[in-house]
Amino acid sequence: MAGRDRQRRATVHDVAATAGVSRGTVSRVLNGGYVSAEARTAIEAAIASVGYVPNTAARNLVRRRSQAVGFLTLEPHSLLLEDPNIGSIMLGANEALSIADHQMVSLVVDSARDTERVARYLRGGFVDGAIVVSARTHDPITRVISSLGLPATFVGHPPDLDREIPWVGIDxxxxxxxxxxxxxxxxxxxxxxxxxxxxxxxxxxxxxxxxxxxxxxxxxxxxxxxxxxxxxxxxxxxxxxxxxxxxxxxxxxxxxxxxxxxxxxxxxxxxxxxxxxxxxxxxxxxxxxxxxxxxxxxHQPAREIGAVAADLVLRQIDGEHPEPVVLPSPVVWRASA
Structure with a gap:
């Protein structure tokens, strides 16, 4: 029994009991709310004493944050595997999101059924933002993103949208x-x-x-x-x-x-x-x-495009309104011409 107790994960109840305060007071500290300096000191000491590790998922639920960003590829499955640019954009985005402690969720839209499924997913609040690759004119997914007001970045300038959405691309x-x-x-x-x-x-x-x-x-x-x-x-x-x-x-x-x-x-x-x-x-x-x-x-700087796209989404999640970004794309001359 004692061994199981030592392995049991410490909870907010343990912190509250050790600090001599209510669970609500502990929750206010964990979620950035106001408490007295005396209570905060006691709670911080209790957290260290019992080895409490905050449940990030629960905290994000309270804050209505998922710490996840959707990477939407509006291409056939076969092209997703064949096109090295999409892969490089994805890797660049994932690296930037990882540094910011966000998870990237890959969503491939290749059919009407995919469109309906992904639209439900976005409406469900499972991601805080989205990066959209290969948007087409009159694409229903872009309409969903626009109507939700979801923080989003398009790779390439977005077509026919009801609101301005930042984008990153080349000339x-x-x-x-x-x-x-x-x-x-x-x-x-x-x-x-x-x-x-x-x-x-x-x-x-x-x-x-x-x-x-x-x-x-x-x-x-x-x-x-x-x-x-x-x-x-x-x-x-x-x-x-x-x-x-x-x-x-x-x-x-x-x-x-x-x-x-x-x-x-x-x-x-x-x-x-x-x-x-x-x-x-x-x-x-x-x-x-x-x-x-x-x-x-x-030359299309695909990996950099992905990183910039992720940065633009994260800035929107933090309440900023970034401008579109156009990256250099020089001619590379080789033997085929």
Whole structure:
């Protein structure tokens, strides 16, 4: 019996009995309320004496805090595993949240059922805030976040919301324009694009940058659309581009994964890169260095984006109203163009 008593976790009752005060007085000290200096000293001494460790979960329940932040990825499950940028953003966010003693909860939205489930979860108060990756136009989850007033940060500028929500991202349009201009300066005359994810700000902005870079030379027939930033989109898109324009000599793929798929098709078609076709991607992900030749691309600081996104959410939870953050995204020139 004595051994079990020694192992029993000390409670508020033990603290109160040792300090000679009520349990309510102990609770006020633990939750930051006012008590007399004499009572506070007695309670602090009692806590040390009995070895009391506060129950963080219970305290958070009283404060209506979960110490958790949701990481919402609005992408298919397959892309979540394939896209190294999402993984890097997640790791950056998790590191920043961990330092702040918050738990990250990963929530993947890939279907209408997922949407309903995650919406119920957010409404239930299980997280104090949310980081949202790959938000689409008119996405129901973004509407839920907006209506709840939940502290949130979008990766990329958020589309069509009822309230202003901080975001972190890069200048997709300006970076794409700089990349395509440099591709054109290598002497390419027939440049096409595999334009992915046009229902997201990043995809639409990259297409806008491509269009601006070519100016009067822009040919809408040389733009093939794809739903996602994945390898399969590159394969299908490149085949379609070659069928439309066999004389194509330049390609801007909307991501490095898309560019890797395009490169495989060019290789199969006997179109050497870069001598016959200059190829550029976007993101400077691990895909960019897996290919032969390695890809010219735009560097997206994915891990830093995740860390900044977490910081913006935590600042909102603390009552601040931070401004959006745009991080540098320079062109990285390699052998593919």
């Amino acid at each position: 997709n349009a300006g970076s794409a324009e700089a990349l395509v201009r440099r591709l054109a300066e290598t002497g390419r005359r027939r440049i096409g694009m595999i334009a992915a994810a046009l229902d997201r700000d990043s995809g639409a902005d990259r297409l806008a940058g491509f269009t601006a870079a070519l100016g009067a030379r822009f040919d809408p027939a040389l733009v093939v659309e794809a739903p996602f930033y994945d390898y399969t989109a590159g394969v299908k898109g490149m085949r379609e581009l070659l069928s439309r324009a066999p004389d194509l000599d330049g390609v801007f793929a909307a991501s490095d994964a898309v560019a890797a798929g395009a490169l495989e098709v060019l290789r199969e078609a006997g179109r050497a890169v870069p001598s016959a076709v200059g190829l550029v991607g976007f993101d400077d992900s691990t895909w960019a260095l897996r290919t032969l030749p390695p890809l010219s691309t735009v």
